[in-house]
Amino acid sequence: MNNIFSPTEENIARAAELIRNGGLVSFPTETVYGLGANVYNTRAVASIFEAKGRPHFDPLISHIAEVEFLKEYAATDERVIALAKHFCPGPLTFILKRTDSNPSIDLACSGLSKIAVRMPDNKIALNLIKKSGVPIVAPSANKFKAVSPTTAQHVRESLGDKIGMILDGGACRVGVESTIIDVTEKQIVLLRAGGTAVEEIEAFLGEKILISDGNPNKPSAPGQLLKHYAPKNSLRINVTRKQENEFLIGFGNVEDADLNLSPSGDLKEAAANLFAYMRLADEQCGNKTLAMSPIPTTGLGLAINDRIKRASYK
Ligand code: TXA
Ligand code: MG
Numbered sequence: 197m198n199n200i201f202s203p204t205e206e207n208i209a210r211a212a213e214l215i216r217n218g219g220l221v222s223f224p225t226e227t228v229y230g231l232g233a234n235v236y237n238t239r240a241v242a243s244i245f246e247a248k249g250r251p252h253f254d255p256l257i258s259h260i261a262e263v264e265f266l267k268e269y270a271a272t273d274e275r276v277i278a279l280a281k282h283f284c285p286g287p288l289t290f291i292l293k294r295t296d297s298n299p300s301i302d303l304a305c306s307g308l309s310k311i312a313v314r315m316p317d318n319k320i321a322l323n324l325i326k327k328s329g330v331p332i333v334a335p336s337a338n339k340f341k342a343v344s345p346t347t348a349q350h351v352r353e354s355l356g357d358k359i360g361m362i363l364d365g366g367a368c369r370v371g372v373e374s375t376i377i378d379v380t381e382k383q384i385v386l387l388r389a390g391g392t393a394v395e396e397i398e399a400f401l402g403e404k405i406l407i408s409d410g411n412p413n414k415p416s417a418p419g420q421l422l423k424h425y426a427p428k429n430s431l432r433i434n435v436t437r438k439q440e441n442e443f444l445i446g447f448g449n450v451e452d453a454d455l456n457l458s459p460s461g462d463l464k465e466a467a468a469n470l471f472a473y474m475r476l477a478d479e480q481c482g483n484k485t486l487a488m489s490p491i492p493t494t495g496l497g498l499a500i501n502d503r504i505k506r507a508s509y510k
Contacts, residue, residue, distance in 0.1 A: 200348045200362045203320040211361045212327035215240075220247060220358065222337040222351045223324050224365030225316035227287045227373050227391050228344040228471070229351045230259065230334030231359065232324070238300040241333055247358040249340045254419040255306040256333040257289050257374070258313045261325040269296035269331075270311050275401075276379050282400055285317035287370050287391025291378040291417075304333045306418065314374050320365045336373060337362075343425050343471050343507070346371050350475065371468035372499045376417055377405065387417040389498040391467070424506040427474045427486060431508040435487040443481035445473055447489040454480070457489075463496040470500055474507065 201207040203224075211221045218240040221232050231247065233240035235258050245252055258269075263280045266272050270292035272280075280290065294301070294311040305311050313331075316322065325332050336344040337351045337359070345351045348364035356362075375390035377397065385406045386394060394405055408416055429443075438444040438452050446453025448461035455473050457466035477486050488508075491500050 199356065199359060200352060200364050203323075203363045203365055205323075207361070207363065208320065208323050209327055211324055211363055212329075214360050215324070215328040215332060216330065218243075219360040220244065221324070222348070222355070222359050222362040223318075223321050223332075223334070224348070224363060224368060225259075225318045225321045225334075226285075226368060227316070227370045228346055228368055229337040229348065229362075230316075230321070230332070231337035231351075231355065232259070232332040232334040234328065235304055235331045235333045236298060236300050238303055241300050241303045244333065244335060247355055248335060248338070250335065251340070252303070253306050255308055255312060256304045256335050258304065258311060258331040258333050259321065259325055260313060260315050260331050261322045263315065265331065266290070266292070266313055269294065269298075269301065270313060271295055279379070279397075279400070280315075283392060283397070284315040285322065286315070287317065287374040288397070289314040289374045289376040289388075289390075291376060291380060291387065293380050310378070310380060312376065318365060318369075320363055324363065341421065341424055341426055343427060343474050344373060346468075346471050350472075367468070367472070369468065370464075371470055371472075372496065372503060375499070378408075388420060389502045391496065391499065393495040394498060395495065420506075422506060423509040425471070425474075425503045426507050426509075428478045429481055429484075429486050430510070431474075431486040431488060431504070433488045433504050433508045434490045436490065438487055441484050442487040443477055443484040445477055445486065445488045447491050450489050453489070457491075463492065463494070463500065466491065467496040467500055470503065
């Protein structure tokens with residue numbers, strides 16, 4: 197079955213109709229591909245959890261096409277609007293107090309009193325949301341715990357037959373998921389490092405963000421499992437010396453790398469290549485296991501280190 201479609205106006209209009217009618221559409225964002233459904237359709241929201249094999253306690257992000265829409269179902273204040281105006285569209289998700297008690301939104305939020313919202317920086321995604329006329333809830337379009345998809349082919353490989361349409365927008369520009377911040381209290385908390393560097397948010401705010409460290413008294417993202425984003429083969433990280441039976445994914449000037457996330461040591465390039473190279477390494481490693489060079493923890497390096505730590509968890 198070929199369910200990959202080029203993102204023509206006509207195909208986006210068809211996909212929008214599918215969304216409105218309760219179907220599932222995979223669409224590109226700047227971070228990774230999403231598996232989208234109409235936020236106001238309970239059955240459609242439920243079918244996302246089913247397609248991914250995702251537990252219901254793990255809530256979904258709502259994708260909107262205009263900052264103004266934040267106010268429709270969440271409580272906002274001046275600081276949130278200022279942040280949104282500066283960082284949207286872009287790879288930043290806001291956790292806000294929910295004001296809409298629609299049952300389908302309850303399901304999308306796993307019954308929590310907070311909702312996750314973001315505006316993706318991708319023309320196809322924005323066009324799809326606008327044409328649908330509703331916010332689109334979308335997790336990454338992969339099976340639960342697996343590596344996130346950064347191309348339409350990745351989506352087809354992992355969820356292909358469960359999705360009505362996959363809109364093909366090519367490879368995702370950022371390559372790691374959005375940064376998630378909880379902005380419901382005075383102290384902003386980072387719940388997931390991602391495509392927007394923490395340093396950038398702190399510079400804009402002129403204040404520090406608290407890094408949530410799994411402390412149960414601090415807010416957290418229920419989906420941040422210890423093992424996640426996992427390739428099929430085992431992965432050893434922070435490797436400076438490759439062993440004989442290892443397939444090395446390098447970073448920077450590494451001579452014996454079998455693949456290199458960024459030979460010049462550019463963290464943005466490395467983030468964009470990360471998930472695709474974990475898949476490639478799985479395909480190419482034969483009976484070797486995977487290893488990865490150390491990655492600095494500044495800028496997008498924080499998100500990369502978060503993902504590879506979970507990918508390597510045993
Ligand atoms: O870049 C992205 O954010 C991608 C693209 C498709 O937009 N989406 C994505 O969705 O990564 P997903 O479902 O794979 O990850 C969403 C994360 C999960 O860790 C979830 O627990 C957290 O967001 N989350 C969602 N709603 C939340 C809430 N109300 N409170 C705390 N965490 C929440
Ligand atoms: Mg995911």
